[in-house]
Amino acid sequence: MSAETTRSVVIEREMPHPPEKVWRALTQSFLLEEWLMKNDFQPVVGHRFNFRADWGAVDGEVLAVEPNKMLSYGWAAFGLESVVTWTLTPTSTGTHLRMEQSGFRADQEQAFKGAKYGWQGYFGGLEKVLARIE
C-alpha cells in the first residue's frame, strides 16, 4: 500500500420507495435538513454549500449530478477532505441506495490510535444528541 492509498465508508440499503422520491430527499434543501443537516444545498455541479450541525460545519461542492441516478459532492470538515457519492439503482421493490464516502487516508487512522481520548467528550456529546433524536 502506498501512502496515497485511501479508503472508503460504504453503506447500502434497500428502500421501498422509487428512485425519484429518494432523489428528492437527497437533493432538496428543506428535506436534507430533516435527515442530515441545515444546509444551502442545490443539485447543481460546481455549487458550493455548507452543512451545519452542533458539532461543526461541513464545506461542500457539488461534483456530479445525474438526476435519479447519481449525486456526488466534496465533503470537507475538520481537516478531512472526502467525497460523498450517492448511487440509486431501481429495483422491483423500490431503490437500492448506496452511499460511499471516499478519501480516508490510512496514515490518519494510524496516527489516531494513540490519541483518541481527547475527542471522547466531543463525540460523546454528539452521541447524546443522536440518542435524543431517536
Add this chain to the structure above:
Amino acid sequence: MALADPTRRALFERISREGELTVRVLTSQSGVSQPAVSKHLRVLKETGLVRARHKGRETHYRARPRGLAPLVDWMNFYSRYWQDRIDRLEDLLKRMEQ
C-alpha cells in the same frame, strides 16, 4: 481532554466558524471573563488546536483544523454517522408523499 470542557469547545467552534478572532472579541460573547478565555485559549494552543498570531497589542487566534485529523478515527465516526442518518432518511421517506 482539550475539547471536553464545554466553554473551551464553544470557543474552539466559534474560532473554527469565524476565522481569526481576538481574545477581546471572543470574551465579549462568551459569558466568561477575559482571564478565563485566555486560559482556555492557552490550552487550545498547547494541544495544537489553535494558532496564535501577535498583531500590535492584540493576539489573534485561528483554528488549526489539520491538527485534528490525526486525532479522529474518521472512518469509525462516519460509519456510525451515516448509518444513523440513513435511518432518519428512511423515516423521512415514509412520511413523504409519492
